[in-house]
Amino acid sequence: MRRSALAALWLAFLCPACWAGETVLYSVTDQSVMVAATNRPVSVSMPEPKTEIFAMNPETGEKRLVFSDANARIFLFRADSGRAGIVAAGGRIFAVAGDRQDFANDPQSARAIYELSSDGTGKARRIFGLDNFANLFVNPAGSKVGYMPGDSTETHVVIRDTATGKLLRDAEIFSRTIEAEGAGKFGWTPDDRRIFFALGGGLDNDEAFWTTSNSPIGTYVMNEDSGAPVRLAPEAALHPKIPGMELSPDAAASLIGVLPDGEYLLSDNEYSRSGNHRATCLYTLDLTRKTQKIFPLKASGDPGAFYLSPSGSKVAFTVNPGIVGGQPKYSVSSTLEVWVLDLDSGKQSKLFSFTTPNVANNRGPWMNLIGWLEGQ
Numbered sequence: 001m002r003r004s005a006l007a008a009l010w011l012a013f014l015c016p017a018c019w020a021g022e023t024v025l026y027s028v029t030d031q032s033v034m035v036a037a038t039n040r041p042v043s044v045s046m047p048e049p050k051t052e053i054f055a056m057n058p059e060t061g062e063k064r065l066v067f068s069d070a071n072a073r074i075f076l077f078r079a080d081s082g083r084a085g086i087v088a089a090g091g092r093i094f095a096v097a098g099d100r101q102d103f104a105n106d107p108q109s110a111r112a113i114y115e116l117s118s119d120g121t122g123k124a125r126r127i128f129g130l131d132n133f134a135n136l137f138v139n140p141a142g143s144k145v146g147y148m149p150g151d152s153t154e155t156h157v158v159i160r161d162t163a164t165g166k167l168l169r170d171a172e173i174f175s176r177t178i179e180a181e182g183a184g185k186f187g188w189t190p191d192d193r194r195i196f197f198a199l200g201g202g203l204d205n206d207e208a209f210w211t212t213s214n215s216p217i218g219t220y221v222m223n224e225d226s227g228a229p230v231r232l233a234p235e236a237a238l239h240p241k242i243p244g245m246e247l248s249p250d251a252a253a254s255l256i257g258v259l260p261d262g263e264y265l266l267s268d269n270e271y272s273r274s275g276n277h278r279a280t281c282l283y284t285l286d287l288t289r290k291t292q293k294i295f296p297l298k299a300s301g302d303p304g305a306f307y308l309s310p311s312g313s314k315v316a317f318t319v320n321p322g323i324v325g326g327q328p329k330y331s332v333s334s335t336l337e338v339w340v341l342d343l344d345s346g347k348q349s350k351l352f353s354f355t356t357p358n359v360a361n362n363r364g365p366w367m368n369l370i371g372w373l374e375g376q
Contacts, residue, residue, distance in 0.1 A: 021057075021059075021374070021375075022058075022309045022310060022311060022314070022372050022373070022374050023055040023056055023057055023058070023372065023373050023374075024055070024056045024058055024316045024338065024340065024351060024369075024371075024372060025053065025054070025055050025066070025088050025093070025369075025370040025371055025372060025373045026053070026054055026056070026338065026367060026368060026369050026370055027051055027052065027053045027054075027076070027086055027367070027368050027370055028051070028052050028054070028354070028365050028366070028367050029049055029050070029051045029076075029364055029365060029366050029368070030049060030050050030051075030364050030365035030366075031049040031364045031365070031366075049075075049364070050068070050069065050070045051068070051069050051075070051076040052065060052067070052068045052069075052070070053065075053066045053067040053068070053086065053093065053116070053370070054066060055118075055373050056338075056351055056352070058314065058316075058340045058349075058351060061351065061352070064120070065120045066093070066116075066118045066119075066120060066373070067093065067116045067117060067118065067120065067122060068120065068122055069097070069122060070122070071122055072122035072123075072124060073099060073100060073101075073124075074097040074098060074099055074100065074114060074124050075097060075098060075100060075103075076095050076096070076097045077095075077096050077097060077098065077111065085136065086368070086370050087136050087137060087138045087145070087370065087371065088138070088142075088370055088371050088372065088373050089138040089139060089140050089141070089142045089310070089371075090138075090139075090140060090141045090142025090143065090374070091118075091142065091373060091374050091375040092115060092118075092138075092142035092162075093115065093116040093118055093370075093373070094113060094114070094115055094116070094127075094136070094138055094142075094145055094162065095113070095114055095116055095124075096111060096112070096113060096114075096130060096133070096136065097111075097112065097113075097114045097124065098110040098111050098112070099112070099126075108131070109129070109131065111129070111130055111131060112126050112127070112128060112129045112130055113126075113127045113128055113130050113136075113145060113160075113165075114126050114127060115127060115162065118373065127145075127160070127162060127164075127165045128160060128165030130147070131150075132149065132150030133147045133148060133149060133150055134147065134148040134150055135147060135148045135185070135186045135197075137185075137186040137187055137188070138162070138188075139188040139192055139224075140188055140190060140192055140310065141192060142162060143161065143162055143163065144159055144160065144161060144162060144168065144188075144224075145159070145160055145162050146158060146159045146160075146186060146195065148186075155172070155173050155174035155199075156170060156171055156172040156173055156174075157169075157170075157171055157173055157186065157195070157197070158170050159171075159195075159224065168225075169224070169225060169226075171222065173197065173199075173220070173222070173229050174199060174216065185197070185198065185254060185255070185256070187255070187256075187257060188224070189221070189258050190257075190258055190260070190312070192224070193223065193224055194221050194222065194223055194224060195221065195222050195223075195224055196219060196220065196221045196232065196255050197219070197220055197229075198218065198219045198220070198252040198253075198254060198255060199216050199217055199218060199220065199252065200217060200250075200251055200252050208250055209249040209250050210235040210236075210249060210250070210251075210252065211236075211249045215235075217235060217250070217251075217252050218231050218232070218234075218235040218238075218252050219231070219232045219233075219235070219238060219252055219253060219254075219255045220232065232255065232264070232287075233287050235252060235253070237285075237287065237290075238252075238253040238255075238264075238266060238268075238285065239253050239268055239270075240266075240268060240270070240281050240283045240285075240292055240294055241292065242270060242281065242294065244272060245270040245271065245272060245279065246270060246271045246272070247268075247270060248268070248269050248270065248271065251268075251269060253266045253267075253268045254266060254267045254268065254306075256306045256307070256308050256315070257308035257312070258312075259284065259308075259312045259343070260311075260312045262286075262288075263284045263285060263286050264284065264285045264286075264287065265282075265283075265284050265306075265308055265315070265343075266282075266283060266284075266285060267280060267281060267282050267283075267303075267304075267306050268280070268281045268283070269281075280297070280302065280303045280304065281294060282294070282295045282297060282303070282306065282315070282317075282341070283295060284343075295341060295343075295346060297319075297341075297348070298348050299319040299321075299337065299339050299348070299350065300319075300321055301319040301320050301321035301322065301337070302319065302320040302321075302322075303317050303318065303319050303339075304317065304318055304319075304320070305317055305318045305369045307369065307370075307371040307372060309372045309374075310372055310374045311374075312343070313342065313343055313344060314340055314341065314342055314343065315340070315341045315343065316338065316339070316340050316351075316369060316371070316372065317338075317339055317340075317341070317369070318336055318337065318338055318339075318369050319336070319337040319338075319339055319350075320334075320335075320336055320337075321335055321337060322334060322335065334355070334356040335353055335354065335355045335356075336353070336354050336355075336356075336367055337350055337351075337352070337353045337354075338350070338351045338352055338353075338354070338367075338369060339351065354367040
């Protein structure tokens with residue numbers, strides 16, 4: 001009874017009454033305005049960056065503060081390339097964070113997975129410790145979290161229960177180590193039974209191109225509870241056919257998610273036959289009917305970080321207007337845009353732009369797209 005009561009209280013502040021539907025979730029980490037670390041049990045003179053998480057209504061543009069670590073006992077780690085540190089699903093948010101006092105005592109062992117409140121109070125619940133990892137992901141219900149450990153001699157994925165931290169599965173997905181960047185986005189299928197992921201770079205020369213017969217490059221699916229991974233389809237079948245464009249033989253098509261009708265939503269980088277232009281394609285595939293639908297992206301710049309909404313009706317993504325056709329345009333400032341595309345109508349709209357005034361100091365502020373938060 002006591003455990004049930006505590007769970008009810010926790011869920012009450014996780015899901016405050018505000019917006020209904022789906023909101024776009026993003027974080028802002030500011031290293032230029034350091035937060036005085038006075039909220040430790042023991043005072044330590046060690047200023048730290050501030051991270052705030054916001055939810056934005058894609059219909060109205062209204063936003064609200066969901067979480068801030070400025071006055072919390074924990075602080076959120078800024079995500080590196082290939083190491084998403086904040087994920088959301090089932091109306092819940094999970095993040096890699098460190099207890100401030102533990103981090104001051106021993107930075108190597110202070111990292112853990114926390115569930116964050118979504119009411120702006122900065123409350124958090126520690127689930128389990130996590131030293132080195134890559135590719136954090138969560139199932140649609142928010143009841144299980146997965147990741148790739150960073151300290152193994154082979155590539156494997158770990159799944160844990162988010163209520164207790166209990167280990168549910170530790171599965172090998174490749175027989176030897178691949179760099180974190182070589183394993184693409186991980187995710188669950190909508191039925192909550194299968195996991196998908198891609199293997200890309202970090203391979204030996206004779207396996208570096210998926211056009212060779214022995215290359216493991218491709219997208220895989222595996223049962224959540226047992227069994228080995230299998231290819232979703234031959235890699236050549238997953239890339240779009242676009243007149244005048246060439247496929248990238250060293251990169252897998254990136255599976256973003258599965259739509260309610262069973263079609264697959266993917267993105268892919270292709271090159272013009274002349275070799276001087278790169279384009280990112282967003283498209284759906286029906287592997288049974290062998291049909292495709294391409295969504296021409298209207299934003300000018302380099303699109304990426306695609307996130308399918310929980311309903312499967314919209315896609316949020318970022319656009320870097322400073323990169324066009326794969327070629328960067330250098331500037332003292334850096335701008336990142338967040339767009340939303342409606343898959344039924346094809347309508348695309350820019351939610352907002354975020355500018356880092358001076359990229360030379362490498363202190364931010366930095367914006368990262370997290371995904372979607374439903375029921376908020």
